[in-house]
Amino acid sequence: MTAGDPGHDPIETEDARLTALDARLKAAHHAEKVRTDKARGNANKGYSQGNRVLAELIGGLAGGALVGWVIDRFAGTSPWFLLGFLFLGMVVAFRNIIRISNERPE
Template sequence: MADDSPLHDLDNRIARARAAEDVRAGATPAPPAKGYSQGSRVLAELIGAPLGGGIIGWALDKWFGTFPWCFLVLLVLSIVVAGRNIYRISQERAE
């Protein structure tokens, strides 16, 4: 059969119509906006960094017997690092 056959032409037209309908109906999912991703990263920094610094500082204090000094130093350090990371995230362009 040649490419000019009516069945081949019909298959092409059906495929184009299905693709156009998928686009119109929104069947092809759009990727999430970058702004949502940045918000999630900020939230992770706000929660994760101080929590991690506090836990590590508490563990070091238990190990060395220096409570509350390692806890306080690492907690403050992790808050500063989280702030710096949040500043870097805020400088990215949300597209």
Template sequence: MAENESGQDPFDVDERIDHIGDRLRDIERKEQADASGKSGTVDKNYRLGNRVLADLLGGLAGGLLFGWLFDRWLGTSPWLLITFLILGIFVAFRNIIRASNAYSAGLERQQPPQDTHKD
């Protein structure tokens, strides 16, 4: 294949193709940044929701189970069942409040401080 007199490749390079390639790289970078940022938040929210559900169900089930067992063992039906159920609910809500406070404190640390000073 012979080169032309100017020493350049005989095929003209279309600048539009280079521009499209640059735009594709920019779009891919933005998508990767969005995916990495949002997926982390979604995973944290999903884990927090699962933890809240597990705490609530565990508190209720544990209170019912232990109350029923102690009632049958001691013959105090239904007083220990009611007592342990209330105790289980209390413990579940305490755990949920702790988890949500820890989550919101983590969110506050992630956000940059905002300048509230207006001129």
């Protein structure tokens, strides 16, 4: 051995134990990636459902108010269709929110 030599002999053939260890490590990394991707998917589903609830609530109220305002504008019955369709939009939004909350998780 020389002073710059690390202390082990270079091996021309690869050890079977190292090959098996590499294969097990790759399998473990793959299993962990699959597990964390599934966990992220469930978190994204909750986030997605929250966005759907918010969109239903805003869309129901805004859509009902817009339709009621347009009918009032043409019919000349100032606040009545606006209030009626606003209430109807709220009812439809809450019904859709209840339907979203009753969905089964994956």
